[in-house]
Amino acid sequence: MQRYDDIKDEQYMMEALGEAQKAEECEEVPIGAVVVYNNKIIARGYNLREKKQLSTSHAEMIAIQEACREIGSWRLEECTLYVTLEPCPMCAGAIVQSRIRRVVYGAADPKAGCCGTLMNLLDEPRFNHQVPVTSGVLEEKCSEILKQFFKKIRRKKKENQNEASGSAIIE
Numbered sequence: 001m002q003r004y005d006d007i008k009d010e011q012y013m014m015e016a017l018g019e020a021q022k023a024e025e026c027e028e029v030p031i032g033a034v035v036v037y038n039n040k041i042i043a044r045g046y047n048l049r050e051k052k053q054l055s056t057s058h059a060e061m062i063a064i065q066e067a068c069r070e071i072g073s074w075r076l077e078e079c080t081l082y083v084t085l086e087p088c089p090m091c092a093g094a095i096v097q098s099r100i101r102r103v104v105y106g107a108a109d110p111k112a113g114c115c116g117t118l119m120n121l122l123d124e125p126r127f128n129h130q131v132p133v134t135s136g137v138l139e140e141k142c143s144e145i146l147k148q149f150f151k152k153i154r155r156k157k158k159e160n161q162n163e164a165s166g167s168a169i170i171e
Helices: 007-025 059-071 089-097 139-170
Strands: 032-037 040-046 079-085 102-107 133-135
Touching: 007 032, 007 040, 007 059, 007 079, 007 102, 007 139, 032 059, 040 059, 059 079, 059 089, 079 139, 102 139
Parallel strands: 079 102, 102 133
Antiparallel strands: 032 040, 032 079
């Protein structure tokens, strides 16, 4: 796994963070992704699992599907995927299957990360395609948007519990 030093990686990750912001506005876990081909963003995606009630509606999956439509092929051999959170096993599998050239992510995922944290499915030699990974691009910003989202969720849950217990006392 490589550490980054490329200004372009930061620029594209800022675009992925913009997608994550869209997810947050929809009350989805704020994860965003973009696919870059020939130095141009050809696809974007953000988490829509709750809205669509589909377990496959991850930012990466949405961006990969859009990129395939844009290119007109399932092979994304000349594309780089930028994503704010380390891909899970499902997304890592889709990355390998679509032959993406490179993956760049911001924050590591200690619970489901399969691009180096729990395991690295993108570098599995038994698969017919391996994908270089660059991690930690704008890591602090990518982590912060997630931390703030879950902090807000916990605060709302606590407020709802307090309201429920308060109303029971009134009755």
